[in-house]
Amino acid sequence: xxxxxxxxxxxxxxxxxxxxxxxxxxxxxxxxxxxxxxxxxxxxxxxxxxxxxxxxxxxxxxxxxxxxxxxxxxxxxxxxxxxxxxxxxxxxxxxxxxxxxxxxxxxxxxxxxxxxxxxxxxxxxxxxxxxxxxxxxxxxxxxxxxxxxxxxxxxxxxxxxxxxxxxxxxxxxxxxxxxxxxxxxxxxxxxxxxxxxxxxxxxxxxxxxxxxxxxxxxxxxxxxxxxxxxxxxxxxxxxxxxxxxxxxxxxxxxxxxxxxxxxxxxxxxxxxxxxxxxxxxxxxxxxxxx
Amino acid sequence: xxxxxxxxxxxxxxxxxxxxxxxxxxxxxxxxxxxxxxxxxxxxxxxxxxxxxxxxxxxxxxxxxxxxxxxxxxxxxxxxxxxxxxxxxxxxxxxxxxxxxxxxxxxxxxxxxxxxxxxxxxxxxxxxxxxxxxxxxxxxxxxxxxxxxxxxxxxxxxxxxxxxxxxxxxxxxxxxxxxxxxxxxxxxxxxxxxxxxxxxxxxxxxxxxxxxxxxxxxxxxxxxxxxxxxxxxxxxxxxxxxxxxxxxxxxxxxxxxxxxxxxxxxxxxxxxxxxxxxxxxxxxxxxxxx
DNA sequence: ACAATTGTGAAAAATTTATCACAAGTGAAC
DNA sequence: GTTCACTTGTGATAAATTTTTCACAATTGT
Numbered sequence: 214x215x216x217x218x219x220x221x222x223x224x225x226x227x228x229x230x231x232x233x234x235x236x237x238x239x240x241x242x243x244x245x246x247x248x249x250x251x252x253x254x255x256x257x258x259x260x261x262x263x264x265x266x267x268x269x270x271x272x273x274x275x276x277x278x279x280x281x282x283x284x285x286x287x288x289x290x291x292x293x294x295x296x297x298x299x300x301x302x303x304x305x306x307x308x309x310x311x312x313x314x315x316x317x318x319x320x321x322x323x324x325x326x327x328x329x330x331x332x333x334x335x336x337x338x339x340x341x342x343x344x345x346x347x348x349x350x351x352x353x354x355x356x357x358x359x360x361x362x363x364x365x366x367x368x369x370x371x372x373x374x375x376x377x378x379x380x381x382x383x384x385x386x387x388x389x390x391x392x393x394x395x396x397x398x399x400x401x402x403x404x405x406x407x408x409x410x411x412x413x414x415x416x417x418x419x420x421x422x423x424x425x426x427x428x429x430x431x432x433x434x435x436x437x438x439x440x441x442x443x444x445x446x447x448x449x450x451x452x453x454x455x456x457x458x459x460x461x462x463x464x465x466x467x468x469x470x471x472x473x474x475x476x477x478x479x480x481x482x483x484x485x486x487x488x489x490x491x492x493x494x495x496x497x498x499x500x501x502x503x
Numbered sequence: 504x505x506x507x508x509x510x511x512x513x514x515x516x517x518x519x520x521x522x523x524x525x526x527x528x529x530x531x532x533x534x535x536x537x538x539x540x541x542x543x544x545x546x547x548x549x550x551x552x553x554x555x556x557x558x559x560x561x562x563x564x565x566x567x568x569x570x571x572x573x574x575x576x577x578x579x580x581x582x583x584x585x586x587x588x589x590x591x592x593x594x595x596x597x598x599x600x601x602x603x604x605x606x607x608x609x610x611x612x613x614x615x616x617x618x619x620x621x622x623x624x625x626x627x628x629x630x631x632x633x634x635x636x637x638x639x640x641x642x643x644x645x646x647x648x649x650x651x652x653x654x655x656x657x658x659x660x661x662x663x664x665x666x667x668x669x670x671x672x673x674x675x676x677x678x679x680x681x682x683x684x685x686x687x688x689x690x691x692x693x694x695x696x697x698x699x700x701x702x703x704x705x706x707x708x709x710x711x712x713x714x715x716x717x718x719x720x721x722x723x724x725x726x727x728x729x730x731x732x733x734x735x736x737x738x739x740x741x742x743x744x745x746x747x748x749x750x751x752x753x754x755x756x757x758x759x760x761x762x763x764x765x766x767x768x769x770x771x772x773x774x775x776x777x778x779x780x781x782x783x784x785x786x787x788x789x790x791x792x793x
Numbered sequence: 794a795c796a797a798t799t800g801t802g803a804a805a806a807a808t809t810t811a812t813c814a815c816a817a818g819t820g821a822a823c
Numbered sequence: 824g825t826t827c828a829c830t831t832g833t834g835a836t837a838a839a840t841t842t843t844t845c846a847c848a849a850t851t852g853t
Contacts, residue, residue, distance in 0.1 A: 233797085234799085237725075246583050249583035252575075254842090256842090265800045281842065282841090292539040306621035307622070315763045316621060320617060323617070336606055370650055460657065460754060461758060469609040523829085544809060544810090545809070555831065556811090571809090572840080
């Protein structure tokens with residue numbers, strides 16, 4: 214064998230720390246669609262990664278190759294070896310781990326959940342729900358339970374940037390009745406309720422419903438009793454090889470909703486985002502881009 | 504796309520009959536270890552197939568390409584495409600919606616993120632990290648930032664059931680220095696930090712590191728500066744068609760970790776879970792299973 | 794303000810590709 | 824056995840492309 218067991222991908226990741234900003238950007242670009250981009254001409258790679266030609270030349274040498282052609286040669290060798298290798302099992306996600314490894318079993322389950330969930334979703338209902346959520350004239354209440362309040366808050370944090378006039382309610386807190394005092398007809402409640410379904414959440418939903426509010430429910434495949442009150446319900450499959458349920462699929466739906474709603478009033482959202490950025494800059498809460 | 508669906512491999516096999524002896528010999532050599540050999544220089548390919556250089560040049564044109572570089576470019580494109588969607592392509596996810604619908608675009612992106620992320624994860628590091636997290640002798644601190652504290656809390660809520668001796672710290676709060684007073688050598692910090700990377704989080708990590716604690720970092724593909732202090736880092740790809748990033752992949756990793764750690768001491772975990780169930784029953788917080 | 798990083802534009806060096814003319818080889822037909 | 828049409832390799836060369844390197848300016852973080 215000409216080389217060691219390390220793939221170039223491994224080697225790049227190992228060296229990632231020793232690389233400078235532009236070089237890292239280049240490295241990630243190589244990994245992004247590996248190994249195709251590294252097999253083209255140097256200039257194309259540079260343009261692809263949005264770095265200059267010398268940067269590529271410099272990094273390749275930093276990685277220990279005499280020049281770009283040598284680097285490419287090893288990439289090809291690797292590709293050749295991989296194709297030859299009978300263990301080209303493409304059904305595992307973490308290729309370095311056996312398929313029985315938790316990483317692969319879990320990922321399998323989650324992908325399956327996503328497939329199943331998306332297959333059953335009604336796009337029209339989803340769009341309608343996004344329309345409700347994006348309407349700034351309606352006050353938006355986001356409600357989560359013991360575990361799901363984390364998802365609720367995730368949604369809340371993003372919605373806060375997209376639109377005004379919203380509240381995060383934790384149904385397990387005993388202060389939620391106060392919020393409902395202000396709820397009025399036409400307001401929107403996004404409610405998260407997965408097993409085990411919470412009594413408080415149901416009561417809250419009933420009162421919201423009684424006041425004429427629209428309810429959008431995120432639940433699991435067995436559907437929280439809240440769904441009878443809901444204008445739109447979205448059920449995720451949540452089974453994983455664990456004693457607990459998976460929130461990953463629900464998270465996907467939530468993020469999709471964020472993405473959709475943001476598009477409804479993109480101009481305003483953009484303005485709000487920029488304003489937020491400015492404020493962050495002033496508080497120096499975040500690091501400058503390195 | 505301008506090109507047809509045929510791979511170069513297909514195209515070669517189709518034309519195999521129209522080719523002359525030397526050309527066929529060349530063609531078979533290309534297919535022999537495909538596509539690696541076609542990606543090297545023309546001369547190498549000629550030598551490999553034991554034909555002359557003009558033969559290669561002639562055949563490439565016979566196949567319909569303007570020249571060898573064009574042939575190579577298509578090979579690379581093919582490789583790129585193949586790496587991109589080993590699983591997708593067949594069906595849209597939300598079948599009732601067009602593939603341009605946000606539901607499908609978003610899901611595509613997240614599935615791609617998962618695949619990419621899992622492909623780069625080191626299972627040994629993951630197992631080692633789970634070992635640290637599952638060790639009840641070490642105090643466990645879970646740290647999140649402005650957005651990521653939701654993930655942190657999700658992890659915290661589950662870990663709370665699995666093991667004692669843990670704390671949820673929000674790095675954006677200004678009370679976190681108090682927690683660090685108690686941190687000692689061997690303790691474990693699980694830190695979430697994705698862009699934009701937060702100064703507070705970095706400071707916290709530095710102090711934890713100075714006290715000899717082990718740091719496990721969940722970050723994005725650009726990697727928070729905290730990773731230099733971390734014992735184990737796990738980077739998720741987080742790009743989605745939205746103005747924000749996706750936490751879904753990180754969520755998957757977190758849940759997998761929960762699943763793995765729970766297995767390490769399943770007996771105790773089970774006992775704790777049952778105890779928790781009892782307490783919930785007494786508080787009548789949840790609905791009885793219907 | 795300083796040091797390190799990075800891009801620019803350009804030019805030189807190296808490699809690769811494309812062609813050419815011609816000789817050698819092949820096999821089928823007569 | 825000879826001829827003929829066709830294929831292939833050789834060696835050389837021109838053209839094109841790619842790689843490498845340079846000095847210097849712009850940028851960035853400290």
